[in-house]
Amino acid sequence: MNSVVFLFMLLKSLTLYPPPVGDWDEEARRRMELRAQQLEHERLLLEQEVERLIRKSETQQYLQLVTVAVLLVLVLLLWFLGWERSLRRERNEEENDVNEDAAARNNHEDLVREIEEVFGEIIGVVLTERIQWPVQDLERGCAWITDLMDKYATFFGLVLSNSFYPVLQRAIGVGSAFEGWSPREQDVVYRVLVPMTPPRGHSFHLELDTAGHTQVRNFRVRVQLECTCTREQQGDNMLCFLHHPKEELRKNQDPSLLDTLCTGSYLDVQKTARWFYQLVRAIWPALPQSHSWHLTLLPSRRSCQFKVTDGEESFRIEMLFGVRRGDSDIFVSSQPREAHTPNTTWPETYDVAEMKFFNHLARQAPPDSLHLRCLQFFTRLQLGFCFSTYAIKTLIMHLLADTPVALWCRRHFLERLLQIRDGLFLCVRAKRLNHFIVGNERLPRDIRVPPDVPTATTHNLFHRLAQDSDAYSQAMLEYWVLRKWLEETIKMNFE
Incomplete structure (x- = not known):
């Protein structure tokens, strides 16, 4: 009994008076x-x-x-x-x-x-x-790019005033950014088109290339020398490329455009692009923007692409160049419509006409119009699918032309999204999406087009679906994926 009491007292003492901390081991x-x-x-x-x-x-x-x-x-x-x-x-x-x-x-x-x-x-x-929208200030970016291009245009005129290179006109902002929307949250490309006119003693003649392709309208720019003997008699020091001896021309005058930027008798896109790069690089130090911005030239064969940055923000710019068709808003430009476009091929471009269409809508739209939000929403949804951004934009332009712009305000937002969804389904099922400019005789009057454009056979942007059954099946499958994605997006953001 005493041993039990002893053990109990020992256990109690250990509980009430534990060993000091200093006795614990390092592991504890x-x-x-x-x-x-x-x-x-x-x-x-x-x-x-x-x-x-x-x-x-x-x-x-x-x-x-x-x-x-x-x-x-x-x-x-x-x-x-x-x-x-x-x-x-x-x-x-x-x-x-x-x-x-x-x-x-x-x-x-x-x-x-x-x-x-x-x-x-x-x-x-x-x-x-x-819904999360891109946060770029496109209006501010477009204003900055326009100011930069105006500065470049001034120096272009000074540098090229007495040369036989193309005369460069004031750049025109085109593409999604200048239309007021962007399909991308980052790396917005600000695209401008620089119209070119022939230098002294030259003329441009656009020749439609009718061979092969039915879904694009390609041109070649034939450069022709013109007699300037009358100018010489009136006091102009320019020698006539047609009537002066070649030896005298070679010693006393710069080469003609045919000898610099042409292949044969036709203006060469890649040679012109390299010439643009040289001009942009050479003139940059003279611009006021060069004091606080850094210029980085980017590779491109058929345009001049570069990026300017000041350490906090940057702008990516693509300068296309082209020749205007008469006094219209239609150009032939350096931008290719297909892979492996030949150097002397200049596809017809409708960027300026489409930009003017969106400007026309902006003047008529109510303050709460969301037609650009609808466009931006769908072009962001379709990234990674077989429906190109341009196809979605074309579909929405058709709907904008057929639906009063007053019905694109906020209270009709969901209705318009569903209208675009259903319109895309009808186009895929019919395997047809007509081009908005070519073959369209109902364009606004302030958009000027050559007579052959509205009467031409329209381009079918979904022509591949009509030719390839596998492509059609894939497009229909991806439409249903896009439709499901749209429904989930609406459900996630509302219910």
Whole structure:
């Protein structure tokens, strides 16, 4: 019995008076430190989870408020409809007047229409506020690029004034950025078209290439020498390339355009692009932008591409060059429409006409018009699919031409998205999407096109689907993937 009491007292003493910390071994101390670190890591994770739950709670509260607002509108709709029906019955019983019944029906229709507009406004607000949009300030970027190109145009005129190279006109902003939208969140390309006119003693003649391709209109720019003997007699020091001896021309005058940027009698795109690179590099140090911005030339065979940066922001610019068809908004340009475009082939481009179409819409659109948001939304959805950005843009331009621009405001946003979706399905099923400019006789009057463009056989942008059954099957499959993606995006951002 005494031994049991002794053991109990010994155990109690060990419990009440543990050994001092200094007697612990190094391994125990290391385990405590690791445990403390683990507890600190778990504490941080718990804090992050609490923050996430708070944000989620705030989002749910916002959606709950929207849901309550929608339900309240529906309740009011039902109440108004019931009240209106009872009022109409009373009036019919008392007066039996057909005119008042018609007026009641009109009031009913007006009421329903007003509530539908309120409901559409709620959907539009939710979608436009919760969908993530690119954050670039395109308007500011376009203004900066325009100013830079104007500075370049001034020096182009000074440097080339007495040469026999093409005369460069003021650049025209084209492409998505200058149309007011962008399919990309980063690396926006600001594209400009520089019109060229022939130098002294030369003329340009555009020749349509009718061989082979039916879906593109290609041209060649034939350069022809012109007699300048009259100019020489009037005091111009220029020698006539046609009538002066070649030896005298070689000693006393710079070579003609035929001897510098042409292959045979035709203007060469790649030679012209290399010449543009030399001009851009040589003139840059003279521009005021060069004091705070850095120029980096980028490789390209059929255009002049470069990037300017000041350390905080940067702009990527592509300078295309082309020849105007008469006094129209249609050019032949250096931008290829297909792979392996020959050096002397200049495809017809409609960039300027399309840019003017969007400017035409901007002047008519209400302040809350979302037609550019619709375009931006769909071109971002389709990235990685077989539907090109240009095909989606063409489809939406057709819809913009057929649907009053007033119906592209916020309360019609969801309706327009579904209209674009259904329009794409119809085009894929029909294996046909007509070009917006070529073959279109209903363009706005301020868009000037040569007479042969609206009467030409239109281009079918989906012609490959009609020729290749596998391509059609793939396009239809990818349409349903895109459709599902659209539905999930709308559901995620609204429900």
